[in-house]
Amino acid sequence: MINAQAPGKLILCGEHAVVYEQPAIALPLRDIHAHVTIAEAPTANGIVFEAPDLERHWTLAQAPEDPLSELILRFLDSFAITHPPNITITIRSDIPIASGLGSGAAVATALVRALAQWYNHNLTPADISALVYASEQRFHGTPSGIDNTVIAYEQAIWFIRPHSHTRSPHMEPITIGAPLTLVIGDTGIRSATRLPVGEVRQRWQNDPARYTTLFAAIGTLVSTARAALAQGDHGQLGALLNQNHTLLQQLGVSSSQLDHLVAVAQHHGALGAKLSGAGWGGVMLALVTPDTHQQVSAALSTAGATRVLATTIAASTHRP
Ligand code: PMV
Numbered sequence: 189m190i191n192a193q194a195p196g197k198l199i200l201c202g203e204h205a206v207v208y209e210q211p212a213i214a215l216p217l218r219d220i221h222a223h224v225t226i227a228e229a230p231t232a233n234g235i236v237f238e239a240p241d242l243e244r245h246w247t248l249a250q251a252p253e254d255p256l257s258e259l260i261l262r263f264l265d266s267f268a269i270t271h272p273p274n275i276t277i278t279i280r281s282d283i284p285i286a287s288g289l290g291s292g293a294a295v296a297t298a299l300v301r302a303l304a305q306w307y308n309h310n311l312t313p314a315d316i317s318a319l320v321y322a323s324e325q326r327f328h329g330t331p332s333g334i335d336n337t338v339i340a341y342e343q344a345i346w347f348i349r350p351h352s353h354t355r356s357p358h359m360e361p362i363t364i365g366a367p368l369t370l371v372i373g374d375t376g377i378r379s380a381t382r383l384p385v386g387e388v389r390q391r392w393q394n395d396p397a398r399y400t401t402l403f404a405a406i407g408t409l410v411s412t413a414r415a416a417l418a419q420g421d422h423g424q425l426g427a428l429l430n431q432n433h434t435l436l437q438q439l440g441v442s443s444s445q446l447d448h449l450v451a452v453a454q455h456h457g458a459l460g461a462k463l464s465g466a467g468w469g470g471v472m473l474a475l476v477t478p479d480t481h482q483q484v485s486a487a488l489s490t491a492g493a494t495r496v497l498a499t500t501i502a503a504s505t506h507r508p
Contacts (some may be wrong), residue, residue, distance in 0.1 A: 190226040190305045192272060194297035197290035197338045198285040198473060198499070199464050200346075201432045202410040204388050204439055206332040208400070210407030211348050213414060214338035215363065215370075217499055222294035224283040224302040229274045235260060239279040246274055251403045259296055259323040263303050266319070275306070284495065286378040288465020290375050293335035296320040298447065313340040314356070330389070333357045344501055346414060361506040366420030368501040370473045371484050373453070375445040376494030377469030384441040384466045399439070406435050420503070426459025433462035441467030449493055456480070456487040 195216045202212025229236060235248035238257065248257045256279070264272060277299070283291040300319050304311045317333070317340035324331040332349040337359050348358040392399035409428050416425040433450055436442055442450075446463040449472045453461035457480035464473045476484050476498075485496050 190302050191223065192298050192301035192305060193221045193223045194301065194339050195290075195342060196222075196294055197335055198370065198471075199273055199334065200344075200370075200473070201413050201429060201462070202406055203334075203465060203467075204404040204436065204441060205386070205406035205410075206334055206347065207330055207385065207388070207394070208403045209349050209351060210403050211410045211414075212332070212334055213344070213346055213410060213417070214334050214341045215235045215344045215499070215501055216338055217283075217289060217372075217497075218342070219497065219499055220282045220289065222279070222283055222291065224295070224298040225278045226279075226302050226306050227276050227278070229276045234274060234275055235370070236276045237279065238276060241280055242502040245475040248319050253388065255292075255323060255327050256296070256299060258326065259299060259319065260303065262322060262356075263300060265321060267309065269307070273306070277302070284374060284378075286380055286470065287374055288463075288467075289372075289469035290335045290339055291323060293320055293339050296323055297336065297339045313342075315498070316340040318356075328385075330385065331381075344504070361504075362414060363418040363506050364420075364501055364503050365418050366422065367503050368417070368422070368425075369476050369478070369481060370499050370501075371453070371476050371481065371488065372464070372471050372473050372497040372499065373449045373459070373488035373491075373493035374471045374495040375443070375449065375492075377443070377445060377468055379466065379469030381466040385467045388439055388441065393491055398479075402435055402438055406432060409435070422475060422477070427459030429462045429473075429475055430454065436463055436467060443468050444489045445469070446472050449488055449491055450474075452487050452491040453484050456484050458484050 200213040207213035244297035285291045320336035334347045343361045346360045413428045450461040453474035461474040
């Protein structure tokens with residue numbers, strides 16, 4: 189029996205503008221995971237999928253167009269494996285779906301890791317990320333690649349989408365000068381990534397000057413946030429997160445529920461707060477201190493967050 193897992197992710201700053209080649213910063217969320225097990229099947233049914241959390245059961249032969257079936261076919265093809273094995277693949281995940289926490293990319297990453305183990309192939313994070321990206325691209329249109337990258341590398345990263353889809357993205361692990369605690373509030377509203385991403389594209393096409401300016405302002409803010417993170421200057425970082433939320437509102441991807449949770453966190457002592465991920469639903473994040481952590485978490489629950497998580501990113505040094 190093979191077991192593999194992959195963490196969730198959180199975009200600290202720079203979402204949406206990252207699709208337009210501006211930098212973004214993303215963090216792995218090690219407290220929640222997607223899990224994939226592979227067991228040899230006694231029957232000759234090829235590959236059987238069991239996803240009890242989603243109440244789904246399917247086979248590769250019956251549903252080859254399913255995104256995870258396609259990912260497996262891509263994996264088998266890239267290793268010139270012509271006969272799918274007789275196995276049962278079980279998928280479980282504690283990452284809420286369609287909420288900005290990288291559930292889809294985490295399931296896909298755990299699946300590729302499990303298959304690599306099954307075939308005794310040693311894949312690098314870059315190999316895994318590339319396979320998952322191809323799958324995300326097929327089903328989500330124009331993904332920047334940030335989700336698959338941060339999840340495959342499991343490090344806090346600075347990310348820039350390449351100009352051409354045939355080139356690799358620019359990715360660097362970043363320095364975290366002082367441990368960082370973020371509280372995450374879930375609006376409980378599920379929103380498919382491609383919808384707000386499509387809306388932003390349409391707005392940009394209708395008014396390129398205005399939206400290019402907004403993307404550039406986010407990019408500048410993300411560069412400043414990287415320096416603040418490296419210096420452990422959480423006061424400055426918090427102010428930048430607040431500014432990033434305002435710019436995301438201007439892009440049209442916030443919602444009344446996200447704005448409400450962000451305002452509640454700000455009023456209860458968070459150093460800064462913003463929506464995280466594609467928006468219109470999903471989660472927001474708040475930067476807290478040990479003194480404000482509990483009160484911000486409690487205030488978010490009272491304000492209607494359906495789930496409140498927290499994550500601490502340890503200090504680490506990476507030279508550019
Ligand atoms: O898939 P989500 O909701 O975690 O966020 C995607 C981030 C975007 O910048 C909005 C899109 C992308 O491909 O980077």
